[in-house]
Amino acid sequence: MNKSQYSIEVKDIVKEFSSVRVLDQVTVGIKPGEIMGLIGENGAGKSTLIKIICGIYQATSGTIFLDEQPCLLKDYVSAKKLGIAIVPQEFNLINHLTVYENIFLGNEIHKGMFLNKALMREKASKQMTALNMSVDVNQLISKLSVAEKQMVEVSKALMLDAKILIFDEPTTTLTIKEVKILFDLMKKLQSKGVTMIFVSHKLHEIKTICDRVTILRDGKLIAIEEIDDINEEGIARQMIGRDFSQVFPPKIERIDGDLILEIENLNINNLLKNISFNLRRGEILGFAGLVGAGRTETMEAIMGLRKRDSGLIKINGKEITINKPQDAVKNKLGYISEDRQGKGIIQIFDIPKNMSLISIKKYKKGLFIDKKKEDNKAEDYIDKFNIVASSKKMELKYFSGGNQQKVYISKWMDTNPEILILDEPTRGIDVNAKREIYEFIHSLAESGISCILISSEMEEIIGLCSRVYVMKEGQISNCITGSAINEEEIMFNATGLKGKI
Amino acid sequence: MSGQKEIISYFKKFKLKDHAIGIAFVILFFVAIIVGWPNFIKIRNLTNILRQVSYTGIIALGMTLVIISGGIDLSVGSMTVFTGGVSIYFLNTFGPNSILGIVMTIIFSILFGGLCGFFNGIMIAKFRIAPFIVTLGTMSIFRSLIQYFSNAGNILSVNTIYGKIGMASFFGIPLPVWIFGIVAFLLHILLTNTSIGRYICAVGSNEQVANYSAIKVNFIKLIPYVITGLTVGLAAMLWTSRLNCINPSDCAGYEMDAIAAVVIGGTLMSGGKGSIIGTVLGAIMLGIINNMLVLGGISPFLQPAVKGFVIIIAVLLQYNNEKK
Structure with a gap:
């Protein structure tokens, strides 16, 4: 040529x-x-x-x-x-x-x-x-x-x-x-x-x-x-x-687990309509749908980040009140936002400071922060999640997306959540970090922590989740399980149209 | 071997910009010694500089927290004179020789300043009005009120002992300088070693992240203004007891000196990051510059112009550093 x-x-x-x-x-x-x-x-x-x-x-x-x-x-x-x-x-x-x-x-x-x-x-x-x-x-x-x-x-x-x-x-x-x-x-x-x-x-x-x-x-x-x-x-x-198949760990099926979280008739005027769903202990529950279908808004409402017009939240069968994020943390809920830089990490903080931002009470000795304990814990997470950083004291803005995401996950793991909501957890990160995050979600579920995964990447939902709620225009259009979790079925429920383009 | 490596890695990591304020301070100090020879380096002159900067310096310490939290407080000058004037009225109710009156006035003055700061803070944190607007408003309100109360004349204290406090010295160092040091130490600890300090940085850096991290953002935003109010109360007490009176037109431009000290000290104007030690150095540097101008016989009318230039240059350097 x-x-x-x-x-x-x-x-x-x-x-x-x-x-x-x-x-x-x-x-x-x-x-x-x-x-x-x-x-x-x-x-x-x-x-x-x-x-x-x-x-x-x-x-x-x-x-x-x-x-x-x-x-x-x-x-x-x-x-x-x-x-x-x-x-x-x-x-x-x-x-x-x-x-x-x-x-x-x-x-x-x-x-x-x-x-x-x-x-x-x-x-x-x-x-x-x-x-x-x-x-x-x-x-x-x-x-x-x-x-x-x-x-x-x-x-x-x-x-x-x-x-x-x-x-x-x-x-x-x-x-x-x-x-x-x-x-x-x-x-x-x-x-x-x-x-x-x-x-x-x-x-x-x-x-x-x-x-x-x-x-x-x-x-x-x-x-x-x-x-x-x-x-x-x-x-x-x-x-x-x-090959695709190597990317995802084997699926976990938890059809018999106890219901840990139940949401009933969650409504936000003009945004969400009658959202009801449940989550079992140790399950990876998927939330699929187009951008703007209301998945993020649903989770933010549950976390107390958004005002609800109505709706019940039950944890372990008991009704609880969540009006602000602090309530959600107290009830062992965690939410990793899709907007890592805007809502997740403080760019000019180093790893230990980001890691302990929510859980800082754990590191208090009297009035003061026990920085040694904080640093040690940060080291643990650096090892556990394989965070690549030349120094743990480096500001997060110099980190790659994948490493930032791992710090963000550490930050929520440090609150010892029982329910962890991950909203587009692999957005903007490299392939290897992605795979590590899949394995991490998998190991979380195996250890009995319940995960909700919101993702616009179909393979992730299909590869990881045992049950998937599909949302469309502020409503849950269907809950699909087993072999029904495939691209065509999800697209159909998300758009109301059959087939691909 | 490993020790050697550590030293090498220390020098490799040593970046000029991380220590810019310290270096600038040392350079300025030597320049001042040379230019102001032999008067500058005299102990009397040095303690005098420290005394002069400590009033606005104390306020600048509170201001550091406000700016780190992403705000600004323009009302501190008016707040100082308002608090000072009201506390003299309060003191005068106790009669001419009352020690109790003095103790009560010191407490009153600090609390009254805190209350003024609380008002600013509530407007900003709870009602979400821009800090610039709120404090621009209260800047006018505080000054206007004290002028009204005093009919724009001197407010004189009738207490004969009160004036001795402001002139007191311990081990050759004036009281205001001691207080400047103590408050700096306390706020440095607050900023670097407590969760409140951590939260203030987080809120100043990114309010959304703070909110999503279950931090009580409104409460955290309120705190720096209250602390600034308390520091204003202290400064007002020291100022009024020095002269045993106050004039409603005093303390104009304190906000300028305080903000200048903070900015020169390397605190980011955009919030999130800053240092109390930097502010202390910034305040002293401003004092040295002023002193050099005085010793050099430069017109006092030009001093604010120099201060203005120094602020602009400090922010310019900060901005360029950030871009790299």
Whole structure:
């Protein structure tokens, strides 16, 4: 293949964060009008690579060629000027601005000295119609649903008339119908010659939309394959580096355990409706559903982090009151949030301080903290969870996602919970840490601690749980067990639609 | 062998920025000796500097906790004069020679300051108003009230002994300096060795994480303001007993000195991290700078300008350090 055919090429890209190498000599070329899939486990380096392509990060070494010209991307603004745009994974929308104001943010159309609001509104609503979205462009962003926000984010990137368009896991928050609209749009753009990079870890999506796929694992380029030459299992094997079946420990079935937690008719106005479920001792109970189905909200309500309008909580058959998080901790409940950095750990605290944040009373000697005891306990957790840190006194912001997560888990384990709720516990962490966390959840359950696992990664739910509640639009739509725990059944209950896309 | 390794690893880990305040202090001190030769290094001058910085220094100690908790307290200057004035009225009810009156006034003054701080804290923690706004409001309220009570004139104490407290010295070191040291020691222990100190840092760093960690966020946010109120009460007592009177226009700009000391001491303006020892050094450094300006015959009107520059530079250095 002739090299001049590439519209963008990254060559020998290396990226290090405080001397941890997250990308190692990655070279990829993408042809004009091609949709290149970029796949890899969390922590494989997908996001880092595309952030380098749009100038948000700078590579430690390596070059980026645009139409064969080496170019220097010092920030996103200069990348935009060269025709590179990104639909980010996390929303960059300003909640108190309207849809059209967000779409044109930083790219406003002027009429003389002033903003040409009429033209911007018109263009924005044309774009939204093209995306089959019936959203008023004068609506505030805060009023939109997650999927609608995603579409606004897409429109924002499209407005830039980019030559190279990057989609960073755009489908995680979309329903199947919306994914289809997005894919149609991508096909249309492709026919106009736009080059696209589509990041995902959903195999069937890659298979559906991409021409070729680049597979990353642990920061290294594993393969670039023509999509027709490889099947989903092949991609998965290259992505994980081993077969799926080895990732998960054997399942634990606890159909006869005592009921430890019972929730009856939990309601939050406009958010949750008649949530009732139960949890057995030593069970791993799954909670599946689309993003925004109310799983996190349910758990937050149980933990006293959200006000309930009604609902009973029983532990060991006895009704208890939980109005604030302190009540939940007293009743031996633990909750590991999906938002590790925003709600989980204190970034500027070291390991011992994070570990003892909830359980600090255990380390008190009179009025003061017994720091020696605290440090020793932290050492225990570092050994137990295999936390990699050059010093336990290092601030957590320098840690990788996986190690941060392990510290976060230590923090809750230190409260000796009997019920542990894990909300997306493997989000943003590398494959090995993931497997360690699966094994940890498994060993917890074996030791008689009851776990609730919320996950949007289907394999996790299927691989770990003996019983799964599926939520849809603030309600529990079904409880499935045994062989019924499969991708199709979960999707059906989560969306009400049969089959995959 | 291992000892040698430890020494090497110590020097490898030794980062200039971790000790920036200490180093800056030493440099400044030597510069002051040279520039201010021979007057600066005289014991009398040094104790004088310490005495001068201790009033706002004591307040800066409380302010350190407020800033670590993610807040700010602009009302401390007005609060000092308000507390000082009210305590003189209180003292005067006891008659001219009452020792009991003095003891009661000391307690009253500290508690009254605590109460003012409690008011700030409740508004911020319970009613969730921005600290900047609440304390900007009370800054105006406290000053206005004491001006009204005194008709904007001097508030004189009728007690003849009270004035001796503020001028007292032990082992050649003035009383306010002793108190500055003792309060610094206590708050340092509170910050580094108690769960309350730990919680204040956690809340200041990330309130959400603190809430999700079952910390009583509202209660923890209230504490630093109350402590600042108590330190203000102490400073007010020391200030009024020094002159045995107070003028309602006194203590203006105390908030500036206190915040400056905290910032120079390396406490993050964004909250979560800070040090009491840093604040002590920061306060003394400000005093040394002022002293150099005086010894150098620079117009007193320019002194606040220098202070302003020092704050901005300190924050600038902090910000650049954070980025790296």
